[in-house]
Amino acid sequence: MKKVLFVMAPVVLVAASYAQDIKIGGIGPVTGEAATFGISTKNGMTMAVDEWNAKGGIFGGRKAKLIFEDDKGDPSEGAIVWNKLIQQDNVVAIVGTVMSKVSLVGAPISQAAGIPMISPTSTNEKVTLVGDYIFRACFIDPFQGTVGANFAFNDLKARSAAAIFDLGNDYTKGLAENFKKQFEKLGGKVVAFEGHPTGTTDFKAQLTKILQGKPDVIYIPDYYNDVGLIAKQARELGFKGPLVGGDGWDSPELVKIGGTAVENGFFTNHYSSEDKRAIVQAFVKKYKAKFGAEPDALAALGYDAMYIMLDAIKRAGSTKGAAIRDALKATDINVVSGRIKFDENRNPIKSAVIIEIKNGKQVYRTTVNP
Amino acid sequence: MGSIFSLQQILNGLQLGSIYALIALGYTLVYGIVRLINFAHGDFFMIGAYAAYGSFYMFNALVAGRSGTLAFLVLLAAMIGGASIAYLTNKFAYKPLRYKPKLSSLITAIGVSMFIEYFFSALPAIGPSYRSFPDILVRKEIRLGNAVISNLVIIDLAVAAILMVGLTLLVRKTTLGKAMRAVSQDKDAARLMGIDIEKVISFTFMVGGAFAGAAGLLAGMTYPRIFPYMGILPGLKAFIAAVLGGIGNIPGAMLGAYIMGIAETFASAYNSLIGEGIAFAILILVLLIRPRGLLAEKIADKI
Numbered sequence: 101m102k103k104v105l106f107v108m109a110p111v112v113l114v115a116a117s118y119a120q121d122i123k124i125g126g127i128g129p130v131t132g133e134a135a136t137f138g139i140s141t142k143n144g145m146t147m148a149v150d151e152w153n154a155k156g157g158i159f160g161g162r163k164a165k166l167i168f169e170d171d172k173g174d175p176s177e178g179a180i181v182w183n184k185l186i187q188q189d190n191v192v193a194i195v196g197t198v199m200s201k202v203s204l205v206g207a208p209i210s211q212a213a214g215i216p217m218i219s220p221t222s223t224n225e226k227v228t229l230v231g232d233y234i235f236r237a238c239f240i241d242p243f244q245g246t247v248g249a250n251f252a253f254n255d256l257k258a259r260s261a262a263a264i265f266d267l268g269n270d271y272t273k274g275l276a277e278n279f280k281k282q283f284e285k286l287g288g289k290v291v292a293f294e295g296h297p298t299g300t301t302d303f304k305a306q307l308t309k310i311l312q313g314k315p316d317v318i319y320i321p322d323y324y325n326d327v328g329l330i331a332k333q334a335r336e337l338g339f340k341g342p343l344v345g346g347d348g349w350d351s352p353e354l355v356k357i358g359g360t361a362v363e364n365g366f367f368t369n370h371y372s373s374e375d376k377r378a379i380v381q382a383f384v385k386k387y388k389a390k391f392g393a394e395p396d397a398l399a400a401l402g403y404d405a406m407y408i409m410l411d412a413i414k415r416a417g418s419t420k421g422a423a424i425r426d427a428l429k430a431t432d433i434n435v436v437s438g439r440i441k442f443d444e445n446r447n448p449i450k451s452a453v454i455i456e457i458k459n460g461k462q463v464y465r466t467t468v469n470p
Numbered sequence: 471m472g473s474i475f476s477l478q479q480i481l482n483g484l485q486l487g488s489i490y491a492l493i494a495l496g497y498t499l500v501y502g503i504v505r506l507i508n509f510a511h512g513d514f515f516m517i518g519a520y521a522a523y524g525s526f527y528m529f530n531a532l533v534a535g536r537s538g539t540l541a542f543l544v545l546l547a548a549m550i551g552g553a554s555i556a557y558l559t560n561k562f563a564y565k566p567l568r569y570k571p572k573l574s575s576l577i578t579a580i581g582v583s584m585f586i587e588y589f590f591s592a593l594p595a596i597g598p599s600y601r602s603f604p605d606i607l608v609r610k611e612i613r614l615g616n617a618v619i620s621n622l623v624i625i626d627l628a629v630a631a632i633l634m635v636g637l638t639l640l641v642r643k644t645t646l647g648k649a650m651r652a653v654s655q656d657k658d659a660a661r662l663m664g665i666d667i668e669k670v671i672s673f674t675f676m677v678g679g680a681f682a683g684a685a686g687l688l689a690g691m692t693y694p695r696i697f698p699y700m701g702i703l704p705g706l707k708a709f710i711a712a713v714l715g716g717i718g719n720i721p722g723a724m725l726g727a728y729i730m731g732i733a734e735t736f737a738s739a740y741n742s743l744i745g746e747g748i749a750f751a752i753l754i755l756v757l758l759i760r761p762r763g764l765l766a767e768k769i770a771d772k773i
Binding site: 131132133135172267294295296297299300301302304305306308309312325328329332333335336337338353356357359 | 479483599611613695734738743745
């Protein structure tokens with residue numbers, strides 16, 4: 101018996117020290133159609149966790165442990181990893197995920213389990229409406245669509261516009277609808293409003309139809325992969341005007357796929373690395389040193405979302421779901437993408453920037469306040 | 471405002487149809503000879519696109535700026551890539567099952583298709599993510615009335631036309647073509663006449679694979695995004711095109727493919743959701759009204 105105890109002792113010790121860690125689930129599409137989004141997000145989350153741990157942990161000397169899962173940008177895959185993190189890994193909170201269509205599947209699972217969740221970048225309105233445990237670190241679709249329309253009408257002086265969006269994706273549909281609403285409200289004319297099926301590579305039929313209406317500007321609120329293809333085919337069909345989009349454009353891949361076709365392109369975004377605020381510059385410097393790349397908005401929001409969550413856990417002083425939720429609601433913090441407070445629907449109140457693609461580079465153009 | 475039946479839309483449809491045609495020919499050739507629907511055929515198309523992608527970076531420095539030569543080398547690589555995977559698939563998956571029940575081959579075909587897709591997405595050099603296909607040629611556009619014709623449209627149509635003429639000559643005028651026709655009509659009689667039928671079958675697979683490979687390159691240039699699952703949908707649609715034209719019939723596959731390309735473009739211009747489904751609607755209609763396809767083979771079916 102003694103012998104058994106002797107052998108067991110180190111095992112028990114290891115288990116006890118392991119239990120001290122606060123397990124946080126991280127979710128993002130590290131492979132698939134939005135892979136660069138997932139990688140940046142994961143980098144941002146990892147950086148925030150490392151920073152908190154280096155400062156001595158979250159509370160009572162307990163450190164955070166990030167368990168990251170890949171949802172592949174696929175809703176059914178998302179449901180699997182969500183359940184895995186909650187049931188198997190017993191995480192106390194979830195930071196994820198990138199795409200709205202996947203978050204919309206994960207949010208009800210988090211809500212039912214009482215595990216607080218904060219999505220770094222899911223901009224679709226419906227995500228946080230799922231329940232009081234669901235938060236987000238980014239602004240929402242109506243805002244991005246509205247800002248895009250204001251920019252096209254006031255800054256680009258466009259009077260007619262067309263929109264092309266992914267029928268199978270709530271994010272791109274939401275942006276397109278809100279763009280249309282605002283553009284028409286300003287007095288502009290939306291000459292074509294075309295959906296395309298998910299996963300297609302041939303957009304020429306829709307684009308040909310759009311160009312028959314001779315729009316001044318085309319609004320493409322898709323993800324970078326599709327944007328590159330659509331831009332190329334639009335230019336091939338003879339369109340020379342400006343293209344406007346949303347934060348789905350924010351990837352170094354955009355210029356690789358789109359080449360010169362995405363020049364004269366503009367998109368609304370959460371943050372710019374050219375922002376002069378000290379907190380932004382410190383973040384950019386640290387990120388570059390750690391990952392050897394310029395942080396995009398996904399990295400900034402992944403970092404922010406994790407930071408907000410860890411801050412809430414610290415203030416809660418507990419790993420209980422309800423306590424963390426209440427602390428999240430009371431958030432008032434300065435992070436990389438701005439100062440964050442939550443409204444009654446758990447959406448942050450914050451500003452947006454417009455980025456221009458110039459000579460294959462992302463250039464900061466202007467900031468728009470809510 | 472123009473209608474959905476503009477010249478531009480017809481051009482878009484012909485371009486899409488050319489790619490379908492090159493894939494559909496492989497289905498029809500293989501079916502004609504071994505009575506097998508090779509469901510892995512769409513994946514030969516994917517391999518062709520990746521072979522083109524890889525060879526572009528290999529040859530790019532070598533030929534330094536002569537984009538015509540480069541395009542030719544890349545086309546060759548894509549065709550060799552498609553032919554090689556077709557050869558291997560036939561040798562290891564289908565040949566051992568040649569005289570087993572048809573169902574075994576059919577299920578094997580589905581298995582091979584999945585194997586190729588998942589194996590290639592697991593390879594670190596390929597991976598499951600999208601890759602952007604490089605611009606092999608500088609894009610140029612010509613305005614023609616209301617329509618804009620890019621050099622890509624011309625290249626897609628020309629490459630498809632040249633390959634299809636080549637195939638027709640091969641089948642009609644050469645001894646090998648005669649052997650292919652003989653095997654397709656009666657395997658046993660062909661064997662008695664001294665034809666090495668396994669060799670002919672293998673050759674047929676390679677021709678089909680090479681065509682799919684060429685289609686992979688054209689698709690990569692036209693819609694510059696490639697990934698390991700890119701062959702599934704075009705493969706299915708090309709298969710439907712082959713059925714529409716009358717499976718086993720070469721001109722039928724071409725005709726079916728162009729009808730599909732144009733129908734899909736018109737339907738997409740009318741409504742995107744219809745566009746995606748039109749192929750399957752066509753399939754159902756063909757099966758109901760003319761189950762043997764538009765240009766059905768006149769030989770009695772032996773199955």
